[in-house]
Amino acid sequence: MGKHLFFFFGILVSLASCGNQASDAMPKPRGFFRLYFPEKTYQPIEQGCPFSFEMPTYAVWAPDLSEKAKPCWKNLDFPNFNARLHISYFNITPEASFAELTEDARTFAFKHTAKATAIDQVVIHHTETDVHGILYEIRGNSASNVQFFVSDSTKHYLRGALYFNEKPHLDSIKPILDFIRADIDHLINTFSWK
Template structure:
C-alpha cells in the first residue's frame, strides 16, 4: 500500500514538473499594428459654380471655395484635404506644366517611388497627368489637367499628420479614387 502511495505521489509530482517545464517559452511582445480602416463609399455629385470648370466630387467630403476658382475638398474623418488650384493659361503653358511636375518631384527626397499616368479625354479637351507618390512623402497623389490653351488645374492630397505611409494607406487609397473621379469627370465651360 505504501508502494502504491509513493507511486501515485511520484506520478503526480512528475506530471506537475512536466506542466511547469513544458511552457518554457518566454512571452514575446506583439509587433506594432495599425487599425484596419474601412470607409463608406460616397455618392458623387457635380460641383458647378461661376468657375470655368465643373467636376464630380464625393458627397461625404466638404467642398470649400477659397476664391479665384481654387477649392479645398475636406475629409474630416480622415484628416485629409484635396487642394484644387486653378490658373488661366496666358501663353505660359510650359511654365505651368514645369511647375506642376516640380511640385510632384519635390517629394522625391521622402518618396519610395513616383509613378505617373497620362490622362487623355479628347471629347472634353481635358489632358493631364495623375501621379502617385509612394512612401512617407507629404502628398500621396497629385494631378494636373489642362486644355492647353485657356485652363490649367492642379490637385494634390495632404494629410494633417506627419506622413507615415502604412497608417494613411487606406485613407490615401480612398482619396486617390476620388481624385481620379475629379480628374476624369472634369469639364471646361
C-alpha cells in the first residue's frame, strides 16, 4: 500500500507543478534578423548623363527599364537591403519649367501624407557646385521615406525617391533606412553638374 500511496502522491505533485508552468507561459515576441552593414566606401558613377556623384560600392547603378523611362532615368539598387533609389533627370525647358518640376517633387512627397506621421523638409544649398534643392524626410509607415530634388534652377533638374521592396513597417526598416540615408547624404554632398 505504501508503494501505491507514494505513486499517487508523485502523480499529484507532477500535475500540480505542470499547472503552474502552463499559466506562466507567454508567447515570445516576433523577432527580426540581425543586420550586417558593409563598410561605407564610395566610387564615382560611370555614365553618360550631365551629372556625377559618388555611390556606395555595395549598390548597383542600373538603367530604369520602365516603359516611360528617359535616357538619364536610373536606379541605384541596394540588393542586400531590398531597396531602390529611383533617380530621374530632366532638362529644364519651357515645357518642363523649374517651378513645375519642383511642384511635382513636392506633390510626390506629400502623396504619402496619409501614412506619414511627419514630413520634414531639409534645404540643400551648395553654392560652389550650383546644387540646390530640398530633401523630404517622410516619417512613419509610408511607401517612401526619403525623397529629394536638386537643380541649378536654369538647365538641370534631378529627383530621387527611395523605396523598399516590401510592405512598409518602419520599426523593421529603421536601421537600414538610417544606413541608406547616410549614403543619400553622401550622394548629395558629392553631386555636381557636368
